[in-house]
Amino acid sequence: MKFGGTSLADAEKIRSAARRAVRTARQGHQVVMVVSAMGKSTDGLEDLARQVMRNKPAPKREMDQLLSTGEQVTIALMAMAIEEMGMPAISFTAGQIGMVTDERHTKARIKSIAAKTIHRQLDAGKIAIIAGFQGVTEAGAITTLGRGGSNVTLVAIAAALKADMCENYTDVDGIYTTDPRLVPTAKKISQISYDEMLELSSLGANVLHNRAVEFAKKYNVPIHVRSSLNNKKGTLIVAETESMERILVSGAALKNKLARISFRSVPDRPGVAAKIFHTMAKADIVVDDIIQNVDGNSAMVAFTTDLPELPDAKKVCDKIAKDLGCSVTYEKYLAKVSVVGVGMRVHTGVAERMFAALAKAKINIQNITTSEIKISCLIDCKDATRALNLVHDAFKLGGKKRQAKKTAKKTRKK
Numbered sequence: 001m002k003f004g005g006t007s008l009a010d011a012e013k014i015r016s017a018a019r020r021a022v023r024t025a026r027q028g029h030q031v032v033m034v035v036s037a038m039g040k041s042t043d044g045l046e047d048l049a050r051q052v053m054r055n056k057p058a059p060k061r062e063m064d065q066l067l068s069t070g071e072q073v074t075i076a077l078m079a080m081a082i083e084e085m086g087m088p089a090i091s092f093t094a095g096q097i098g099m100v101t102d103e104r105h106t107k108a109r110i111k112s113i114a115a116k117t118i119h120r121q122l123d124a125g126k127i128a129i130i131a132g133f134q135g136v137t138e139a140g141a142i143t144t145l146g147r148g149g150s151n152v153t154l155v156a157i158a159a160a161l162k163a164d165m166c167e168n169y170t171d172v173d174g175i176y177t178t179d180p181r182l183v184p185t186a187k188k189i190s191q192i193s194y195d196e197m198l199e200l201s202s203l204g205a206n207v208l209h210n211r212a213v214e215f216a217k218k219y220n221v222p223i224h225v226r227s228s229l230n231n232k233k234g235t236l237i238v239a240e241t242e243s244m245e246r247i248l249v250s251g252a253a254l255k256n257k258l259a260r261i262s263f264r265s266v267p268d269r270p271g272v273a274a275k276i277f278h279t280m281a282k283a284d285i286v287v288d289d290i291i292q293n294v295d296g297n298s299a300m301v302a303f304t305t306d307l308p309e310l311p312d313a314k315k316v317c318d319k320i321a322k323d324l325g326c327s328v329t330y331e332k333y334l335a336k337v338s339v340v341g342v343g344m345r346v347h348t349g350v351a352e353r354m355f356a357a358l359a360k361a362k363i364n365i366q367n368i369t370t371s372e373i374k375i376s377c378l379i380d381c382k383d384a385t386r387a388l389n390l391v392h393d394a395f396k397l398g399g400k401k402r403q404a405k406k407t408a409k410k411t412r413k414k
Contacts (some may be wrong), residue, residue, distance in 0.1 A: 002034040002132065002154035006171040007228035008074055009039035017169070017228060018081035021127055025087055029164075030122040032157060034132045035078055036150040037070025045070060060105035064134075064144045068093075071131035071150075078129045089127040092117070094134040094153070101135035101143045104284060108135050108143035109211075110152065115160040130157060148209035155212045159219035166216070166223045168208065173227035174235035175200075175207055177397040178252040182385050185398025189250065190233075193240040196250050196340050199374045203338040204255030213237065240342055248350065249341035249395040254388040256381060258334040259310045260289075260367075261317055262302040265326045268294050273301060276320055283316045285309050289336070289369050289378060298326075304367075304378065307332060334366070335384035338376040339391055351375055357394035363387050 001024070003017045017033070025031045036042075045066050049058045058066075075091035082089035098114030121128045132150025135143045145152050151168060158166040172180075173188060175197070180186040194217035201210035207225060216223050216237060226234030244250075266272055273292065280287055289304040305313050314330060321328040337358075344350050354375055358365060363386070367378035379387055392398060 001031060001167045002150060002169060003036065003228060004150065004168075004170045005036040005039050005042070007169050008035060008037075008078075011077070013228075014038075014074070014077050015081050018078060018085060020169075020228070022082060022085050022087045025127055031127045032118060032122070032161065032163070033078060033127060033129045034150055034154045034157060035071060035074045035129060036132050037067075038074055038077075041070045041073070042067055061141065064105050064108075064142050067144055068131070068134040068142050071133055075129045075131050082127050082129070087127060088125060089129060090121050091129045091131075093131050095136040095140070095142070097130060099135045099153070099156075100138055101145070103137045103139075103141070103143070105141075105143055107146045107284065108137075110135060110145070110156050113156060113160040115157075118157070118161060145211075146209070148206070148212075151209040151212035152215065155215040155219075155221055155223065158221045159215055163221070166221050168223055168225045169228035170207065170225065171228065172207065172225075173230065173232055174225050175205070175237070175251070177250070178388060178392050179205070179254065182254065183252075183389050183392050183398065186392065187398055189235050191236045191238060191244075192250060193244055193342055194237060195240060195373055196244075196342055197237050199338075199340040199371070200251050200253050203253035203336065203340070203374065203376065205251070205253045208237075244342050246343065247341060248343040248347050249339045249397065250343075251340050252388060252392045252395070252397060253338045253340065254384055255336040255338075256384055257307040258304050258336060258378070258381075259307045259313075260302055260304050260331040260334055260378070261310075261313060262300060262329045262331070263317070263321060263324070263326050264298075264300050264329065266299045266301050266324060267326070268297050268299045272299075272324065275324075276301060279316055279320055280313070283312065285313045285316065289367055289376070291367060302367075304334065304336070333381040334378055335381045335387075336376050336378050337384065337387040337391055338374055339395060340374045342373050344373050344375075353394050354391050357390045358387060361386065361390055363390075 008014050021031050079089040079091040097117045100112045101108035101110050118128050132153040175189050176186040178186045198213040201208050201213050223237040287303040287305050291302045293300045317328050363383045365377045369376045
């Protein structure tokens with residue numbers, strides 16, 4: 001069972017999560033809890049770091065040391081709440097359960113987990129509470145898994161323990177066809193495949209980290225995304241079934257705050273693209289949506305990256321451009337709107353319907369990328385929310401818009 005920061009924002013919410021875990025344990029289950037830092041405490045710690053480091057970015061190693069403290073507070077308080085309810089509990093940092101990661105600070109990847117440590121406590125009848133979001137290197141340095149990393153911790157531990165069910169408790173009651181804060185007609189999905197969820201996560205859906213879904217798919221761990229505020233069923237993320245292909249599109253996603261980097265007049269010869277992206281990878285900068293156009297003896301190579309990555313990317317790309325004798329330009333304030341569905345494998349007309357909806361609204365498409373089960377369009381940031389609503393409506397993902405309009409008319413008449 002994993003509880004996010006909004007589900008643990010204060011003492012009463014911690015007690016509520018503890019009651020849920022105790023109730024589950026008394027039903028005969030062995031229970032492991034993965035918890036995030038309380039509320040917005042991670043944001044507060046980041047703000048403190050900015051106040052201290054006024055003139056340059058904080059060292060990544062020290063940021064990991066700082067940010068990992070938030071979860072340490074929560075695990076101790078959760079263990080106390082469970083003990084107060086009459087159930088034995090024990091808290092663990094990631095280091096105490098041997099969650100070993102690589103050495104990439106702020107973006108670490110899990111290498112191994114000492115599951116025996118957790119099993120011993122479960123066999124002793126205790127609820128185990130584990131700090132999400134963090135790990136340790138083989139040398140003992142604290143690392144973090146990146147924002148949303150507690151979801152990665154959840155699925156990795158579930159896989160290591162061969163858990164029957166992996167429950168992700170949050171402030172929403174499941175996975176929606178799109179972000180309900182941006183599209184009022186979005187509706188909850190009862191079941192979705194790993195591949196669809198993986199695409200939606202990487203394209204901007206923030207409920208689950210895409211690496212958590214990768215883990216779940218690799219080890220066939222079913223994830224139940226549900227609300228910490230009620231006992232309703234949420235959304236099951238499972239292996240693909242034949243019936244899922246009957247649905248043309250399962251969801252739409254929006255990824256804001258993107259930047260595009262374009263190298264122009266690049267020498268068109270073997271090895272140049274490899275050099276560019278080897279250098280980017282070495283600098284640990286994630287790139288997406290790569291496009292190359294060739295004109296005579298030169299080429300244009302462009303790709304997108306998250307806007308917060310741009311300052312680091314710019315340092316690297318300026319040097320690459322100088323080495324290659326080409327120019328490089330940077331564009332900010334782009335967004336990517338996407339539709340996802342395993343039904344695309346066996347249905348036609350998805351791209352036409354999406355492009356027509358955007359064209360009718362005079363929204364310019366700057367770039368198009370596809371996979372077997374997704375279509376993405378790069379657009380100007382100012383059109384982002386409108387575009388998301390348009391493609392969501394184009395595929396009839398909500399189905400309640402007409403009713404909502406009738407209600408609005410009745411209200412106006414009154």
